Amino acid sequence: MRHDVTERQAAQAGTWHGTLHGVLKANAVRLFTYVPDRVLTPLIQGAHADPHFTTVAATREEEALGIVAGAWMGGMLGVLAMQTSGFATLPNALASLAVPYQIPLLMLISERGTLGEFNLGQAMVCRTMRPVLDALGVEHHTITRLDELTFIADRSIKQAVATQAPVALILSPLLTGGKVFG
Amino acid sequence: MDTQTSLHHANRKVMNRHDLTRRLVARLHREEAVIGGIGNTNFDLWMTGQRPQNFYMLGSMGLACPIALGVALAQPGRGVVALEGDGSLLMQLNCLATIGAIAPANLLVIVMDNACYQITGAQPTATAARADLVAIAQGAGIANSHWAADEAGFEQLVERCLAQPGPHLIAARIDSQPATGTTERDPALIRQRFMRGIAVTT
Numbered sequence: 001m002r003h004d005v006t007e008r009q010a011a012q013a014g015t016w017h018g019t020l021h022g023v024l025k026a027n028a029v030r031l032f033t034y035v036p037d038r039v040l041t042p043l044i045q046g047a048h049a050d051p052h053f054t055t056v057a058a059t060r061e062e063e064a065l066g067i068v069a070g071a072w073m074g075g076m077l078g079v080l081a082m083q084t085s086g087f088a089t090l091p092n093a094l095a096s097l098a099v100p101y102q103i104p105l106l107m108l109i110s111e112r113g114t115l116g117e118f119n120l121g122q123a124m125v126c127r128t129m130r131p132v133l134d135a136l137g138v139e140h141h142t143i144t145r146l147d148e149l150t151f152i153a154d155r156s157i158k159q160a161v162a163t164q165a166p167v168a169l170i171l172s173p174l175l176t177g178g179k180v181f182g
Numbered sequence: 183m184d185t186q187t188s189l190h191h192a193n194r195k196v197m198n199r200h201d202l203t204r205r206l207v208a209r210l211h212r213e214e215a216v217i218g219g220i221g222n223t224n225f226d227l228w229m230t231g232q233r234p235q236n237f238y239m240l241g242s243m244g245l246a247c248p249i250a251l252g253v254a255l256a257q258p259g260r261g262v263v264a265l266e267g268d269g270s271l272l273m274q275l276n277c278l279a280t281i282g283a284i285a286p287a288n289l290l291v292i293v294m295d296n297a298c299y300q301i302t303g304a305q306p307t308a309t310a311a312r313a314d315l316v317a318i319a320q321g322a323g324i325a326n327s328h329w330a331a332d333e334a335g336f337e338q339l340v341e342r343c344l345a346q347p348g349p350h351l352i353a354a355r356i357d358s359q360p361a362t363g364t365t366e367r368d369p370a371l372i373r374q375r376f377m378r379g380i381a382v383t384t
């Protein structure tokens with residue numbers, strides 16, 4: 001089992017998901033919650049395969065937010081991985097729970113709706129994401145390059161914990177390849 | 183104790199939220215964490231005395247169970263209780279399926295079912311018609327889900343659920359009285375007290 005994990009990590013070295021996996025571990029993130037997204041699949045698989053993480057497949061992003069908030073208060077730092085459309089379901093839970101209760105909620109958002117989107121609904125919902133984050137005063141960064149990923153993710157997680165505030169890392173198609181039509 | 187799910191609401195004993203919450207709190211001897219859901223549920227929890235292990239959710243309707251699940255995952259050695267209203271649970275029924283799938287042994291969900299959204303004007307919820315939250319929870323994979331037949335039955339269920347591996351769910355039919363008071367409203371302070379209460383330092 002351990003051997004498998006090591007091999008998997010070696011195979012993931014140099015990929016965005018392998019790098020992010022390492023950054024999460026290095027920052028003692030132990031809870032990985034998600035609602036699936038195609039682009040996030042290798043990151044999700046990596047979390048499931050690594051016993052370091054308690055990995056929870058949630059049914060709604062709000063639910064996952066609640067789980068991460070509870071786990072943080074119980075002493076376990078967690079991340080919520082989702083798609084742009086999933087983020088769009090979160091404003092009320094952010095505004096009434098994560099932000100006012102000062103929870104360092106780590107959000108990983110796979111960005112759909114831009115740079116070659118083929119679904120009009122995804123394109124529209126994407127336009128709501130940054131205005132919502134800005135309106136709530138939630139720190140966010142869009143990551144486009146592998147060589148900047150470790151710096152941005154590592155510093156953002158540390159800042160979220162130190163300042164007890166949510167943070168959103170938006171994973172651009174420039175980083176992940178995104179989802180293409182067909 | 184009443185484990186039948188076939189009884190309709192109209193035929194269940196009507197209890198009271200504040201009274202049942204007091205009975206619950208009196209049975210917490212191991213610093214169990216309690217997550218109170220929006221509105222009346224956490225107000226009546228507050229009015230039973232402000233245990234440091236209580237968390238009061240001032241918004242985020244429907245998230246008492248997910249928050250409790252998170253605490254339960256982080257602290258598997260501590261009993262965790264989610265207190266939720268029927269309207270709130272109906273808003274996030276999906277969380278029962280997640281709890282059923284993960285099956286945390288240290289989690290107890292208690293639903294105060296007044297068959298209405300009392301705090302917003304007592305509009306009827308679906309439990310006033312045909313929805314049965316115990317049947318739903320059982321269907322979601324929480325096999326240990328029961329209706330409390332009366333106050334003594336509620337106490338017995340609580341004691342049994344705290345002593346035996348869960349997850350568990352207890353539902354109680356309650357009257358449509360509002361809560362007996364309200365909480366303080368400082369979210370950061372509530373969180374800090376709760377974290378200290380369950381021995382987490384940041």
Ligand SMILES: Cc1ncc(C[n+]2csc(CCOP(=O)(O)OP(=O)(O)O)c2C)c(N)n1
Pocket residue numbers: 092220221222223241242243266267268269270271296298299300301302307
């Ligand atoms: C997302 C969301 N929708 C609606 C409301 C308004 N609201 C606040 S409490 C509540 C009713 C809660 O009902 P229930 O959980 O059954 O508790 P009760 O008031 O009956 O004790 C509603 C609809 C809200 N706060 N958030």
